[in-house]
Amino acid sequence: MEVVKLFNISFEFFPPKSNEGMNQLLETACLLEQCHPHFFSVTFGAGGSSRAGTIESVKMLQQHTKVAVAPHLACIGSDRGEILEILECYRSLGVQRIVALRGDLPSGMVQCGDFHYASQLISFIREVEGNRLHIEVAAYPEFHPQAVSAFDDVLNLKRKYDAGANSAITQYFFNPDAYFYYLDDCERYGIHLPIIPGIMPITQFHKLARFSDLCGAEIPYWIRKRLEAYGDDVESIKAFGIEVVSDLCQKLIGGGAPGLHFYTLNKAEAVLQILGNLKITPSRKKYAALQTVP
């Protein structure tokens, strides 16, 4: 029997700090809108540092595109009142999906506020909003750097699932096996959530290496060595990066991933090239809606 499976693509942005950045975000969003994404998401600085910027970006995307917008909400450093205010604001904007996170305490901030973990934020959102919101959470196929152990980190996704999460987006990774093993673990732990791979296009080396070291995402040795060897040859880095990430996406789709979530860094070019390699292009109408699986 033929199974028809929903396959969704989504794009993540960060809130720009300047008018110029906001214009660039708008341009990127309009280009990516043509790929009929399931939603756009906008990151949030833990401790409330980007609160105004996130809300402003959400409003701008709602005003200028027809794509549903999912704000991220990170709870660390905030109290219940502050989170409540933000939820009320999103309710008034008609937001129906949220990415609920713990976040990391900004440097210099010592008080973690009323929430220690994302699972507590999810419980709070369910308490306040009932089932009105679709809640996305973070998942870590290569495990969160602060996790007590690999399996405790899978258990943490179970805690978020039990608290009311509807689906998960992963930290980026470059080794598809990490994702498939993680899915097996989740099934064993009774976590029945769509787990969408987070995809980071490779367009440069040093920043990616620094950030990957911080967030515990492994750049496989052979990829790291090649990127290093390209030095300042930006075009070669981009060409190689697009090939590697397109190949990763192909393996993920082939293995049954329920969608792809792109960390765009507010730029469309690399994402569009990867989608083009996957034959997912703006010219194909509603390309992402249905995928037929034999």
Ligand code: FAD
């Ligand atoms: P949690 O799920 O709370 O987990 C954090 C750590 O605590 C893990 O190691 C977990 O194993 C451990 N843990 C959880 N509960 C318990 C418990 N009861 N006992 C013991 N250990 C426990 N950050 C931002 O600041 N803003 C963003 O917009 C943002 N967007 C993101 C989007 C995605 C898709 C992803 C994958 C990450 C994002 N992040 C963002 C980064 C994220 O906030 C950090 O990775 C953060 O360190 C963990 O957040 P979390 O929601 O996964 O936390």
